[in-house]
Amino acid sequence: MTHENASNKETQQPQNEADSSSQPEASEPLEGTVVGPESDEVLEEQGFDWKIYANELELKLAAAEAKIEDQKDSVLRSIANSENARRRADQEVDKARKFALEKFAGELLAVVDNLERATQAADAENESVKPLLEGIALTHKLFMSTFEKFGIELIDPQGEIFNPEQHQAMSLQENEEFSPNTVMAVMQKGYSLKGRLLRPAMVMVSRGGTTKVDTQV
Structure with a gap:
């Protein structure tokens, strides 16, 4: 054996020992391991379950x-x-x-009522009063237009069936001209705000009556 061969053997032996000692114990499959019967046996020998x-x-x-x-x-x-x-x-x-606007609108109803009363009470035939009535009528019209703009609707049920959700009966009277439970007269108009009652209409309601029939020929 030459000196060169002896050196190669001495050099290769530590490398082989280092390679064998650096191999990890396989507790799980190594990345890239191909699963198969042979690899399963190897993993089982290494303690893998x-x-x-x-x-x-x-x-x-x-x-x-x-x-x-x-x-x-x-x-x-x-x-x-x-x-x-x-x-x-x-x-x-x-x-x-x-x-x-519910509270504010409720306060304005009295103003509208007074405008209507003034128009009804004034003498329309009096020439000196006509300019005043025209001003009152124009003011009332502006009020109603503003009410409509903000969703305030008038409740004036003359001739309609009495509705306790919107009407307040002030009196009941028998009347043959009206069907029972019909609004005969409106004493004070009512108003609602977007479907919500602001003030009920004050009305007079008919009790109804029997219609007389002429049986003579």
């Missing part, structure tokens, strides 16, 4: 799915709460916008 590994993967997968479902439910609840809060806020704003 496929069943334990599969169970661990299933547990991790189940935990991940449970976490996703929990986060999904949390997101859905947050969205639902936000939608409910937005809907309630919209309703409150809409209600405030609709009925912000």
Whole structure:
């Protein structure tokens, strides 16, 4: 044996020992390992258990799915709460916008009533009063136009069936000309704001009566 061959053997021997010592113990399949009968035997010899590994993967997968479902439910609840809060806020704003003028409009009803009374009480044939009546009529017309603009509607149920939700019966009288429970006369007109009653109409209601029939030929 030459000196050169002896040196090569001495050099190769530590490398082989280092290679064998650097191989890891396989507790799980190495990345890129081709699964097959031969590789299974090798992994089993290294102490690897496929069943334990599969169970661990299933547990991790189940935990991940449970976490996703929990986060999904949390997101859905947050969205639902936000939608409910937005809907309630919209309703409150809409209600405030609709009925912000309710008290103010109620105060103006007395003004309109006085304008109507002045028109009814004045002598329309008197030439000196006509300019005043025209001014009152124009003012009343502007009031009614403004009321209509803001959703204030007139309730004038003359000849209609009595409605306790909008009318206030001040008296009942028998009258053959009207069907029972019919508004015979309106003492004071009513008003509503966007469908909500501001003031009921004060009315006189008919009790009804039997119509006389002429039986003579």
